[in-house]
Amino acid sequence: DAGVTQSPTHLIKTRGQQVTLRCSPKSGHDTVSWYQQALGQGPQFIFQYYEEEERQRGNFPDRFSGHQYPNYSSELNVNALLLGDSALYLCASSLTGTNTGELFFGEGSRLTVL
Amino acid sequence: QQQVKQSPQSLIVQKGGISIINCAYENTAFDYFPWYQQFPGKGPALLIAIRPDVSEKKEGRFTISFNKSAKQFSLHIMDSQPGDSATYFCAASILDAGKSTFGDGTTLTVKP
Numbered sequence: 517d518a519g520v521t522q523s524p525t526h527l528i529k530t531r532g533q534q535v536t537l538r539c540s541p542k543s544g545h546d547t548v549s550w551y552q553q554a555l556g557q558g559p560q561f562i563f564q565y566y567e568e569e570e571r572q573r574g575n576f577p578d579r580f581s582g583h584q585y586p587n588y589s590s591e592l593n594v595n596a597l598l599l600g601d602s603a604l605y606l607c608a609s610s611l612t613g614t615n616t617g618e619l620f621f622g623e624g625s626r627l628t629v630l
Numbered sequence: 631q632q633q634v635k636q637s638p639q640s641l642i643v644q645k646g647g648i649s650i651i652n653c654a655y656e657n658t659a660f661d662y663f664p665w666y667q668q669f670p671g672k673g674p675a676l677l678i679a680i681r682p683d684v685s686e687k688k689e690g691r692f693t694i695s696f697n698k699s700a701k702q703f704s705l706h707i708m709d710s711q712p713g714d715s716a717t718y719f720c721a722a723s724i725l726d727a728g729k730s731t732f733g734d735g736t737t738l739t740v741k742p
Contacts, residue, residue: 520673549729558636558719558732559674572728606673617662617725621673 518543520609520622528628529597537592537625541609547571548590549619550582551606559606565590566612594627602629633657634722636733643740649707651736653720656701660722663696664730665705668717677718678705710740 521540529535541548547566551559561574565584584590588609594601604626608619636653643649655663661682666674680687680694680703687694693706707714717737723730 551732556735558634558721558734559730561729561731564728574729608673615725617664617679617723618676619664619674619730621666621675623671623673 520607520620522605522607522622522625524625525623526626526628528630530630531597531599533597533629534593534595535597535627537594537605537607537627539590539592539607539609539622541588541590541607542620545609545611545620546588547610547612548584548588549608549610550590550592551608551621552576553604553606553624555603562592597629599629602627633731634720634733636720636736638736639734640737641739643710643738645710645712645740645742647710647740649705649710649714649738649740651705651718651720651738652702653704653722653733654700654702655722655731657722657731658701659724660731662723662725663694663703664721664723665692665694666719666721666732668719668735674719707738710738712740712742714738715740 549564550562553559563573568584579595581593604624606624607622664679665677667677668674691708696703720733721730
């Protein structure tokens with residue numbers, strides 16, 4: 517049973533560029549959430565996708581956008597990269613309607629903005 | 631406004647000792663309180679979780695104590711082992727409502 521997979525694992529971009537990160541949820545899960553984890557801090561909620569729609573959004577600017585596909589996989593796009601966007605981006609999957617609350621995290625995509 | 635505050639930032643414990651990490655929350659609508667364990671280079675993994683209708687939950691060496699009136703909860707790791715050395719995050723959420731709010735983490739080092 518495959519867990520949450522993310523790609524790429526590491527990437528380096530320069531300021532002003534755009535980046536796309538990808539996530540495949542755990543088998544059987546229909547909901548994908550994205551978190552940003554800066555060094556030495558806890559994960560911060562970016563947004564959540566369910567049924568191909570953004571269901572909830574955290575306190576992140578519109579430069580951060582996403583998408584969910586019919587197979588439940590998801591992308592996170594960040595435009596006009598800033599140095600402060602350097603972080604570990606985590607994808608978490610869950611199953612809506614089960615009321616268990618558990619999030620299954622991938623190993624993350626480490627983004628460095630120079 | 632940080633809704634979940636975690637302490638201490640770092641903790642060093644001898645093998646066999648008890649590790650205690652504390653969290654406090656503000657939003658009384660939260661109804662799910664998990665603890666996650668994260669090893670370097672890995673994503674967080676659920677360790678144990680509690681709902682506010684119980685005051686304590688134990689799973690093996692890990693126990694959550696929950697104080698609803700004080701809006702606090704804590705993780706106790708009994709008989710701490712070097713393999714427990716990791717970063718621990720508390721979190722709080724409203725079930726099926728979307729986001730989880732995380733504390734800033736506690737780096738635990740268990741010395742052999």
